[in-house]
Amino acid sequence: MDGGSGHEFVLPHLSAADREGPSKAIDGYATVPMKVMNGLVHGDNRSHVIISPGVIGATANLTCDCLGIMINTAFEEHGMLPPSMTLQFDGASTNKCILTLAYISMYVLFKVFRTGRARCELESHAHDLYDAFHAVHAVKVRHTTFYHLDELRALIEAAHASSKDAKAMRPIAGHNVQVSNLWAVHDYWEWLCPGYTNEKTRKHALAHAAFASYPALSKFRDFKMELEEGSTEANPRVGLWAKVYMTSPTYEYLGTIMTLESYKAVTRNLPPPMQSRDVSEGKTAREDKVAKQFRSVRRGPFAEQFSAARLADAIAMCERQWDHFKPVSYTHLRAHETKANL
Secondary structure (H helix, E strand, C coil): CEEECCCCCCCCECCCCCCCCCCHHHCCCCCCCCEEEEEECCCCCEEEEEEECCCCCCCHHHHHHHHHHHHHHHHHHHCCCCCEEEEEECCCCCCCCHHHHHHHHHHHHCCCCCEEEEEECCCCCCCHHHHHHHHHHHHHHHCCCECCHHHHHHHHHHHHHCCCCCCCCCHHHCCEEEEEECCCCECHHHHHCCCCCCCCCHHHHHHCCCECCCCCHHHCCEEEEEECCCCCCCCCEEEEEEECCCCCCCCEEEEEEEEHHHHHHHHCCCCCCECCCCCCHHHHHHHHHHHHHHHHHCCCCCCCCCCHHHHHHHHHHHCCCHHHHHHHHCCCCCCCCCHHHC
16 A cells, blocks of 8 residues: 555646646636555455545544455455455555554454554665556546546546556556545544543553554564464454564564453444544635635636536535535445454
């Protein structure tokens, strides 16, 4: 998994390379750039492009929900999952943190996977395959004018459909692309570690979380989670092992990361709440300014080009009216559970 630049993923997108061309009437006016998460399922022809509104926080919660989409899709399409799951991503703090490891450990706790791993690439490492995958649809988007979210989704799918030639891209890149929209993110921090969001209560929250927190995780790049020796059916225990490099010969045992008892005690078998985060004043001001301009231009001399229908998606995105998009592209998740273990 890797997040790609979403600067061109805006509504509307007027490309200088398109025949219609940009217009000064809305020059500089577009929605907050969307967040784009790319996911490749190695050994499968499936790949993922998960698009979220620009006001959704790029937190570890987002990483977990995107991983949930990929795992659920693999099970739905194949009817089974392999015994081991390995997630590879960069070492950004929103990826390599105790929450992501705890999230993966739940799949082991509930026996969806026998082994869960998280592997982080070296700092400043150019992960060519992921960059090349993102470039396929980013280039297509950059050179196309579009007004609607469905147009963007279709562009992404079409870009990869035209790149199926093995000479153009490695087959492992997965040209069968599923484009999803993630409108809201679950708050796994508050679900597994109540009080974490507030810095004043964070230390206490970590001490009483459903998972055990370990210091100095930053020095490790390869993590493994499995049931510990002596784990019982009544109260399974997931252990955490780590090593500095992927090529290191052995893992170092860090300790227990989660038990069924600790999970139940903290979550009380309730589903995770939705993430509630303050949106920056700059983004909110931009949304208000852009929506106001769009309403104005659709009544002016450029109304034929920028009609109400053409600008409907952009205005809905600015006003965070996610229901506007539900009939065609709303993705509902219970990412803390997969159909594999229900």
